[in-house]
Amino acid sequence: MAHPTARVALVSGGNRGLGLAIATRLAEQGMHVVLGVRDRLAGREAEEALGRKGLFVDSHQLDVTDPASVARAVADAAASLGRLDVLINNAAVAVDRGQVASAPDFERIRATLDTNLLGAWRLAAAAVPEMRKNGYGRIVNITSHLGSQSNMGTGNVSYRVAKAGLNALTQILAAELVGTGILVNAVSPGRTNTRMAYGETDRTPEEAADTPVWLATLPDGGSTGGLFYERKPLDW
Numbered sequence: 001m002a003h004p005t006a007r008v009a010l011v012s013g014g015n016r017g018l019g020l021a022i023a024t025r026l027a028e029q030g031m032h033v034v035l036g037v038r039d040r041l042a043g044r045e046a047e048e049a050l051g052r053k054g055l056f057v058d059s060h061q062l063d064v065t066d067p068a069s070v071a072r073a074v075a076d077a078a079a080s081l082g083r084l085d086v087l088i089n090n091a092a093v094a095v096d097r098g099q100v101a102s103a104p105d106f107e108r109i110r111a112t113l114d115t116n117l118l119g120a121w122r123l124a125a126a127a128v129p130e131m132r133k134n135g136y137g138r139i140v141n142i143t144s145h146l147g148s149q150s151n152m153g154t155g156n157v158s159y160r161v162a163k164a165g166l167n168a169l170t171q172i173l174a175a176e177l178v179g180t181g182i183l184v185n186a187v188s189p190g191r192t193n194t195r196m197a198y199g200e201t202d203r204t205p206e207e208a209a210d211t212p213v214w215l216a217t218l219p220d221g222g223s224t225g226g227l228f229y230e231r232k233p234l235d236w
């Protein structure tokens with residue numbers, strides 16, 4: 001059932017980790033949230049759990065590496081709920097922890113760029129026309145300190161390159177969309193206790209959701225977007 005008046009948000013990788021925490025918070029703030037999920041069963045479980053709390057949440061199959069899946073998820077969300085206001089580009093993989101740039105594994109590099117950079121780019125490109133219809137949009141790209149130019153180092157090479165690219169894309173899109181009512185921002189959540197971080201931190205996904213949710217609900221005026229907003233201290 002659709003929320004009668006709510007803003008509509010799509011969260012990629014919304015079935016677990018930070019994506020689920022952000023989705024929950026947006027729904028608690030009154031949005032109708034669509035969880036974009038690779039695995040339909042995982043999506044249905046998350047959707048039902050949030051539905052039991054009285055929140056307006058759906059799940060939709062979404063593989064960000066598949067252009068057809070991206071197009072379907074955005075079109076179906078906008079068609080069934082009447083609009084698309086917020087996109088959280090959260091889905092990502094970290095498959096190259098010990099990798100070095102001088103001995104590249106191009107299969108892992110391709111998989112990382114396809115998910116972490118091109119996946120977010122595909123979703124943004126699909127979402128912008130829907131947002132333009134209402135002259136309102138908030139796109140939040142979940143980046144990482146590992147992609148920051150001021151923190152560039154070795155290891156995690158394709159993850160770093162993909163997140164640095166995502167930061168650049170954020171600034172380019174934000175500049176392109178000035179005056180449209182669509183704000184584009186990137187935020188690094190800091191090392192957070194999800195499957196991606198192997199339990200190496202106590203920071204909860206709920207804590208890490210604060211800034212993404214803030215950026216997803218920025219009021220009009222006061223910002224043109226494109227900030228590369230970094231939490232500190234952070235090491236990822």
Ligand SMILES: NC(=O)c1ccc[n+]([C@@H]2O[C@H](COP(=O)([O-])OP(=O)(O)OC[C@H]3O[C@@H](n4cnc5c(N)ncnc54)[C@H](OP(=O)(O)O)[C@@H]3O)[C@@H](O)[C@H]2O)c1
Pocket residue numbers: 012013014015016017018019036037038039042062063064065089090091092093115119142143144145188189190191192193194195196197236
């Ligand atoms: N955790 C940290 O310490 C940390 C630090 C800095 C930045 N980040 C960023 O925070 C974001 C969330 O990460 P997380 O820590 O929550 O990681 P996570 O627990 O590993 O969750 C990743 C999510 O992305 C989804 N995903 C992966 N590939 C996908 C694809 N091709 N299509 C659609 N969904 C896909 C996963 O779906 P499945 O369940 O199907 O695998 C899962 O829902 C990422 O952008 C990550 O780079 C995390």
